[in-house]
Amino acid sequence: MLTPAVFWIAATYLFSSAVALVADARQRASKWSLHALLWVNFLGACAVLIVIERFAPFFVAHNPLGQNRIELFTIIVLAALLSFVVEIPGFLLNSRYDRATTSAIDSVADALLDLRVNPSGGTGPLEALLSAYDGELRDLGLSSTLEKMSGFFKRIDNVDLPLLEVVLSEIRRTRERVEARSKHPLPTLVQFLGLSGLGFVLGEILAVLRGSK
Secondary structure: OOOHHHHHHHHHHHHHHHHHHHHHHHHOOOOHHHHHHHHHHHHHHHHHHHHHHHOHHHHHHOOOOOHHHHHHHHHHHHHHHHHHHHHHHHHHHHHHHHHHHHHHHHHHHHHHHHHHHOHHHOOHHHHHHHHHOHHHHHHHOOHHHHHHHHHHHHHHOOOOHHHHHHHHHHHHHHHHHHHHHHOOOOOHHHHHHHOHHHHHHHHHHHHHHHHHO
16 A cells, blocks of 8 residues: 555655746746756656556556555655656756857857957958857857957957957856866766766665665
């Protein structure tokens, strides 16, 4: 039989998933790909609660930890849901986005360096990059500054080197910030295992295995 604690654990996780989903939607804190992960997590939590409530014998029958550990099994299922649906895919999506953002910054920085070396080349290549990487640069807060600088250089038909140096310095600092948020001293596999939910799952499985010996 399932205890009331099992229902409370699943219901609490479902409520937390709903709160995270609504908060992210209202604040528009993440892009659609990341927001979709929260939707999948919410629907997964709904499915777990439905299975527990409507198909309790099925849930109990597939519990490998035994009747006395049904609450622990519920927590492990929900922690695995969080890890494999939100944490790991979110990590991969953010890492891919950071790589694309770093590539955009490098391309713009190269165009600015070319402009400093050869002012007669004009701002055409820079404007093409601003158009191509508009989304990434807006997210970084650089788009407006670069567009104004490019427009100013076009009006004076020349390059203001001190202004260009200031903008280049800001781009270098921005690149360092983007690069730092993706760095980790351990290999990617260890990052996965170190994510809180998955780490908890592995720890509990090992504890059960040790206890069964």
